[in-house]
Amino acid sequence: MKPSSLKYLVGQGVRNIWTNRIMSFASFCVLLVSILLVGFTVLVTMNINRFVNGIENKNEVIIFLVDDVSDETIENMGNLLRNTQNVSSVVFYSKEEAFEDMKKNYENADELFGYFDESPLPDAYKIKVSDISEMKMTIATIEVQSAAMNAVYHIKSPDEFANLLTSLKSILTLITTAILVALSVVSMVIISNATKASVFARSREINIMKYVGATDTFIRVPFFVEGMLTGVVAGGIASVVTWFVYEKVIEILSQEMTLWNALGISEFIPYSSIWWKVSLSYIVIGGLFGAVGSSASTKKYLKV
Template identity: 35%
Template sequence: MSGASFRYLVKEGFRNTWTNRMMSIASICVLLSCLVLIGSASMIFLNINSLVQKIEDENVIMVYIDDEATDADIDEMGIKLNDISNVEKIEFVAKEDAWAEQIATMDEAQAEFFTETTDEIPLPDAYKVTVKDLNQFTSTVKEIKALDHIYTVRQNTDLAKKLATLSHGITIIAIVIISVLFAISLFIISNTIKLTVYSRRLEISIMKSVGATNSFVQLPFVVEGIILGVVAGVLSLFAVWGIYEVAVKSFADVFRSIGLTALTFADYALPILGIFIAIGIVSGVGGSLITMRKYLTKEGSEISAV
């Protein structure tokens, strides 16, 4: 195919999109609906995942150090904790700081009583350990307990397992829902384009009767699919953005009550726009190719006879 023919077919794709604008608008609306559902579901799952991540970050391992450990022993323990593969970060908690925090949580009378009656701080030094992967939580605790100069280790293995299961379940549900919605959008777009092809069957038959190849006939429809996909993707972004902002304002009190700060949509706008446009183009082009290939294969005899 020459460059001139390619440019002609691309122009035809743009022209046909406008000429058949009612069908184009219908296709855009269908794809827009599916993308809005996909985007809304994605933001819900992102917020749920953010909440799970927040709980995971708070589910740390507290490693209390033996009182007989020297400063050198404590420093060496910190190095060994950092060397454990599943440890993301450690934070040393001096017993003086921990005791000051405990006193701060008491009322005035309790704080005065403990301050006056306690000569020595009844807490050991400790390391706060944050793990990378909760699936390896149990094995990480075992590695930590094997270190020297440890008084005790405080952890919540059951919560870690539940969080790991919940996070895995959320990921699977998100993938399933998005996949189903994508399949639905592809199916509906194909059927919408099928109506477009049917309304332009005379034009297609003329092109075929003068010797046009299948790829020559298909290209304008592919261009239409790209146009529809891009337009639907951009419109869907603004639609999801608006819906999300309204939902965040409506449920702001609920979020505050559970200590959750809703994610800022602007931080995800560009990735979502890219995904929307990609899905729109794949749906539009895929629907066009599937429909045209079936039509040109099964209806070839009818086209020739028209």
């Protein structure tokens, strides 16, 4: 196709938006709502995953060491833990620190613990794992590898809570995927019907063009351009609406930050850190849906 012909067809597509403004506006509204539904579902899911990961990162495994363990054994145990797969953090927790922390929980600590010359608690290591679903396997590995040292007295781990979080993440992933697929299918059906209605309104125009010898490409390109531009504009408007609504919702929810902190939620995802990803995704998805929907809907009327 010659550049001059392509320029003409693109111009026709742009003019068609205004010429058929009622149907173009209907397609725009459908695309806008569809993009917003999918977008907000993804944003909610991202925040839920952030919350779950935040709770997951606060879970610690405490490895209590036997009494009178040597400094060399303590150091060797620390090296073993740091070299263990799936262990992301290793912190030595001395018996003196543990004793002081325990005293802070009692108002009359001096009376209760004053007769202790030294800490009655054992030394310990606090570790965190990268993948909480592998916690049980990681603990089993530590038990086997440290057996020769005879240094481990007891390992305290939140196994049940780890299993709960793992199940929760799996369920959330499944539900989110199902919702996104359902929304995408429904959106595509609605977009397709709206586009077909727009194309049907110009079926006579398409038939006349076919009778005078216009090629399928010559007919489809203006519809392609029209649909793509409508989708791009819908994506751009959707990104502005998302920014405004998301910021307002986060502002309202942040007023109860004490409650969220108690649930292990430190902060919501700031829109400023993801705005360009959201905007780009909206524009690309809108343009793609609009272009494909418009050009595909002309197929029926090209058969003359």
